[in-house]
Amino acid sequence: MGTSRTGTAGAASRISVSRTGKAAPATRTGRKAPLFVSPILPLDEILVGDCIAALEKLPPESVDVVFADPPYNLQLESALTRPDHSLVDAVDDDWDKFASFADYDAFTRAWLLAVRRVMKKNATLWVIGSYHNIFRVGATLQDLDFWILNDIVWRKANPMPNFRGRRFTNAHETMIWASKGADAKSYTFHYEALKAGNEDLQMRSDWFIPLCTGEERLKGEDGKKVHPTQKPESLLARILLSSSNPGDVVLDPFFGTGTTGAVAKRLGRHFIGLERDPTYAAAARRRIDSVEPLSDLSVAAPPEKRAEIRVPFLSLIEGGYVKPGETLVDERRRHRATVRADGTLALPGNIVGSIHKVGALVQGLPACNGWTFWHVERGKALTCIDTFRAKVRETMAG
Ligand SMILES: C[S@@+](CC[C@H](N)C(=O)[O-])C[C@H]1O[C@@H](n2cnc3c(N)ncnc32)[C@H](O)[C@@H]1O
Numbered sequence: 001m002g003t004s005r006t007g008t009a010g011a012a013s014r015i016s017v018s019r020t021g022k023a024a025p026a027t028r029t030g031r032k033a034p035l036f037v038s039p040i041l042p043l044d045e046i047l048v049g050d051c052i053a054a055l056e057k058l059p060p061e062s063v064d065v066v067f068a069d070p071p072y073n074l075q076l077e078s079a080l081t082r083p084d085h086s087l088v089d090a091v092d093d094d095w096d097k098f099a100s101f102a103d104y105d106a107f108t109r110a111w112l113l114a115v116r117r118v119m120k121k122n123a124t125l126w127v128i129g130s131y132h133n134i135f136r137v138g139a140t141l142q143d144l145d146f147w148i149l150n151d152i153v154w155r156k157a158n159p160m161p162n163f164r165g166r167r168f169t170n171a172h173e174t175m176i177w178a179s180k181g182a183d184a185k186s187y188t189f190h191y192e193a194l195k196a197g198n199e200d201l202q203m204r205s206d207w208f209i210p211l212c213t214g215e216e217r218l219k220g221e222d223g224k225k226v227h228p229t230q231k232p233e234s235l236l237a238r239i240l241l242s243s244s245n246p247g248d249v250v251l252d253p254f255f256g257t258g259t260t261g262a263v264a265k266r267l268g269r270h271f272i273g274l275e276r277d278p279t280y281a282a283a284a285r286r287r288i289d290s291v292e293p294l295s296d297l298s299v300a301a302p303p304e305k306r307a308e309i310r311v312p313f314l315s316l317i318e319g320g321y322v323k324p325g326e327t328l329v330d331e332r333r334r335h336r337a338t339v340r341a342d343g344t345l346a347l348p349g350n351i352v353g354s355i356h357k358v359g360a361l362v363q364g365l366p367a368c369n370g371w372t373f374w375h376v377e378r379g380k381a382l383t384c385i386d387t388f389r390a391k392v393r394e395t396m397a398g
Contacts, residue, residue, distance in 0.1 A: 055114035258284025314343030321388035
């Protein structure tokens with residue numbers, strides 16, 4: 001196996017590819033303490049050069065989310081062929097080669113430390129990998145005090161077969177999602193929105209998403225893939241929708257062809273891309289420039305249920321919206337219950353319970369949202385008690 005790089009040594013050239021695609025002058029830096037830490041974030045830019053050198057120049061605690069697709073260290077010993085002897089387009093690039101596991105671990109530790117410094121307190125980090133590297137990355141993350149929140153299995157809808165028939169079809173990759181530490185509890189996670197988009201079921205940690213193919217796959221003039229490991233945009237979209245907000249800064253230290261940047265722009269997030277190969281960086285710039293951002297309404301952060309102020313039913317009585325002794329009815333006036341002074345409801349036979357419990361009981365159901373089930377009669381009209389809850393909330397927020 002070639003050992004063209006160790007991943008930890010050597011200087012880095014940093015060329016910023018601006019939105020116009022023009023390269024700014026290069027500067028050189030080593031891996032030791034940076035001479036200059038920029039106070040300004042290079043938002044929506046791609047910095048060409050070694051990611052660790054570039055990271056050291058970014059201001060501390062400045063990014064909201066990191067997505068990292070580092071070298072996998074595939075260790076291919078020989079060319080991979082199909083049964084018809086055609087060559088498989090596997091990753092055999094120099095950027096994926098390391099002399100030893102120790103070298104790979106040192107590289108992983110160095111970039112994770114550099115990333116950690118620029119993460120805001122409640123930022124989260126996603127790292128994607130395969131069995132070749134993800135366990136080593138996971139151990140290093142924990143050694144550096146990152147706190148693993150989940151590991152997500154990206155199940156590939158259309159994986160490459162195992163041509164030699166000596167192992168299982170390798171049909172997934174693993175993503176580790178981590179915060180900066182066990183005490184970083186206010187990280188962004190759009191639990192409710194993900195659930196609502198998943199038929200009201202909690203989003204699971206196994207995601208079934210196709211590989212990047214067809215129109216989405218960047219090809220050169222020769223018709224060949226521009227990059228061997230371009231990730232699908234739908235994978236990045238789910239990541240960013242779940243763990244970031246519009247306007248957030250998303251960092252990708254192994255930018256490749258800029259999948260992270262393209263999706264970030266479409267979803268109204270900022271990105272910072274670091275990539276050492278100028279050809280990939282240029283392809284990424286062209287790709288991102290052609291992306292149209294979605295409208296504000298379609299990407300606005302969803303209101304989180306947990307963020308809403310809790311209102312006890314008793315507050316509606318205290319606020320004069322509902323009176324003790326009054327009767328609540330359902331929308332079709334089939335069920336009735338009496339409001340008690342303490343904020344519970346009563347049914348004949350001295351059955352007492354919350355608006356939810358009594359609502360469920362009268363319908364013979366296991367559960368009920370009492371706020372939307374119960375109404376008060378005002379004249380001939382019915383008013384849902386949830387309307388009063390909204391008014392109380394407004395007063396409380398004010
Ligand atoms: C697995 S690929 C990322 C592909 C990317 N996610 C995409 O969708 O196109 C890893 C990328 O990291 C780059 N890379 C490797 N080592 C690097 C380093 N030390 N600094 C910056 N980029 C590096 C490689 O050139 C390669 O493009």
